[in-house]
Every structure is written in C-alpha cells, then in structure tokens.
Amino acid sequence: MNRLPSWIRQHLAALRAVAVLTVILGVAYPLATTGVAQALFNGKANGDPALIGQSFTDAEGNPVAKYFQSRPSAGGYDMLTTAAGNLGPEDVVDTLAVPGTVDDEGNPDEGRQSLLTQVCARSAAVGRLEGVSGARPYCTPDGVGAVLKVFPAIGTPTRAVSVNQACPVQPFIATYQGVKVECGKPGEDYAAGRTVPIRGDAQAVVPADAVTASGSALDPHISVAYAELQAPRVARERGLPVERVTTLIRRYTTGRPLGFMGEPGVNVLELNRALDKG
Structure with a gap:
C-alpha cells in the first residue's frame, strides 16, 4: 500500500489535534465547569x-438622595467596559484646560484631572451630600490636589506654582520656603519643576472607598x-x-x-x- 505523502500526514495530524482539543476544551471543559458551578453555587451560577x-x-448623574450610593466606578458600572483606571499614587498633577482651545475632534479642551484631584473632588462632593467635611490630606479647600511645582528642581527654591489651581484662583498656601506661591497658568509647561504634594492638617471624614x-x-x-x-x-x-x-x-x-x-x-x-x- 502506498504511503501518503508526508505533507498530507502532517495536515491530517494537525486536524486530529484540532478536533481532540476542540472536544476537550470547547465541550468537555465548559460542561464540567458549568456542572461544578451549578452544584456548588446554584444560587449564583446563573447570574445575580x-x-x-x-x-x-x-x-x-446626580445622586438620588433617598438611595445609598455605591463607590465610584472607572467604567460607569458598564459590564462591557469593566476596567480599572490604571492611575497610581504618583498621578498628582493635573493638565489644566486651556480656554478657547479644542481637541482633535473639535470639542472644547477640558484638560485632565489627576487621580489625586479626582479623589479630592469626590470627597468634597460626598461631604456636601452628607453634610460633613469633605476635606482630606493633600487636597485644597476647592477640591483639587494640593501640589506645588518648585523651581529649580534641586537647590534653594526661587519659584513655586500651585499647578492644579488655574489662575486667577488664590493658591491654597501663600508661600513655600519663603517663596510666594503662584497660581497655575493653563498651557504652561511645568515639567522641569520638582513635584511637592502638601499634606496639610485636614483629617478625612469621608471613607476611602467613597472616593476610589x-x-x-x-x-x-x-x-x-x-x-x-x-x-x-x-x-x-x-x-x-x-x-x-x-x-x-x-x-x-x-x-x-x-x-x-x-x-x-x-x-x-x-x-x-x-x-x-x-
């Protein structure tokens, strides 16, 4: 009997492997895991x-006052877009919106809030809703991150800017190490400065899960x-x-x-x- 060419044998072996793996991983495994879930977690396996x-x-988007409010959601509680914000504790400097400018799609420039400012703004909002202080460490009274950019980055400061407070807002502190603190100017590049978060003496009343x-x-x-x-x-x-x-x-x-x-x-x-x- 004539042997099949090697290339045909290789293709047949590959097809057999696909068929076997399809049965195991596409049929047997899903049925087994579904069966275990139904047996052990019958009350939740079908969704709840x-x-x-x-x-x-x-x-x-305003809280309905008669209901308890959930914690914030980076995806808007949309199961199709579930995701974390992927912002870390070092994300403390905002990008201030430049008045009169638009993005690539023609929408007004809204800037970008750092994670710290998001937390500060949420804390202030919860405080107003619940009738308590929304203050917390590293937040300004107007609900943004209390962060300075200090120049030069190394050495004796000669300039300090409250980078998350757009002019003409009065900075949350008047001076830093003897240098007058300026408000932030939208569009100005402060990257060369040293980032200095200011803790302040506020004690948080609003729990952490209310703002993260x-x-x-x-x-x-x-x-x-x-x-x-x-x-x-x-x-x-x-x-x-x-x-x-x-x-x-x-x-x-x-x-x-x-x-x-x-x-x-x-x-x-x-x-x-x-x-x-x-």
Whole structure:
C-alpha cells in the first residue's frame, strides 16, 4: 500500500489535534465547569444583579438622595467596559484646560484631572451630600490636589506654582520656603519643576472607598463606615428612623471572605431594594 505523502500526514495530524482539543476544551471543559458551578453555587451560577455594582443617580448623574450610593466606578458600572483606571499614587498633577482651545475632534479642551484631584473632588462632593467635611490630606479647600511645582528642581527654591489651581484662583498656601506661591497658568509647561504634594492638617471624614473605584469597577459593596455615613441622609429622605436604616445596614453586611480576607462590606443594591420594599 502506498504511503501518503508526508505533507498530507502532517495536515491530517494537525486536524486530529484540532478536533481532540476542540472536544476537550470547547465541550468537555465548559460542561464540567458549568456542572461544578451549578452544584456548588446554584444560587449564583446563573447570574445575580446583586453581584454587580449599580449606579443610583438621575439622568444628569446626580445622586438620588433617598438611595445609598455605591463607590465610584472607572467604567460607569458598564459590564462591557469593566476596567480599572490604571492611575497610581504618583498621578498628582493635573493638565489644566486651556480656554478657547479644542481637541482633535473639535470639542472644547477640558484638560485632565489627576487621580489625586479626582479623589479630592469626590470627597468634597460626598461631604456636601452628607453634610460633613469633605476635606482630606493633600487636597485644597476647592477640591483639587494640593501640589506645588518648585523651581529649580534641586537647590534653594526661587519659584513655586500651585499647578492644579488655574489662575486667577488664590493658591491654597501663600508661600513655600519663603517663596510666594503662584497660581497655575493653563498651557504652561511645568515639567522641569520638582513635584511637592502638601499634606496639610485636614483629617478625612469621608471613607476611602467613597472616593476610589474598585479594581473591577463593578464592586457591589461599600464599607460599613461609608454606609453609616449615608444612613442619616437616607433616613431623612425616606422619613424613617435612623435606627431602622442602621438595622438594615447590619442585615446586608457580609463578613470577610473566607473569614480573614479584606473587610466586611455592605451590598448596596440589596440594601436599597430592602428600603424600597419598606
């Protein structure tokens, strides 16, 4: 019997490998994992909205006062765009918007907020909503990062600029090491200066999870501290005793994963559902 040419045998072997791997990885493995999930996690394997963070805002993006608010989301709680912001603790300098300029698509220049300024702005907004101080370390009173660019980068300062506060705003501090602090001028390049965040003496009342997004941008939980901060507002808006609202917070608080990982969390969606049911 004549042997098949080597190139045909190689192609047949490749086709057999594709067929076997398709059956194993495309059929057997998905069926096995689905079966295990259904057996061990029957209540969650088919999906549950309570596992995904939700936004409780109006059409303009303003918080609806009668609801507990979720933590910020870098993806807007859109499951198709779930992602982290990928900004780190060194992202503290804003790009100030230059008035009258437009981007490549013709939209007005809006600049770019650093992670620090995003945190400061969120803290100020939460403070206003809850009737508490939104101040926190490294934030200016007007809700941007308290950051200077100092010149020269090495040596005795001769110039200092509050780079996140656009002129004509009064800088958050008057002087730095004897040098008058200037406001930031949009469009000016301050890259050569030394970056100096100023801590200040503010004590944060607003919890960290109220001003930072989760890694998935879909976290359905907030800290107990953030839930308790919101309780008086929610109770007032719904005409309920605060004690009734705090009782529901405890009911929808989950413990640490595996008993030791992380911190207890409050499921915002389940808590708001319970409040709507009365």
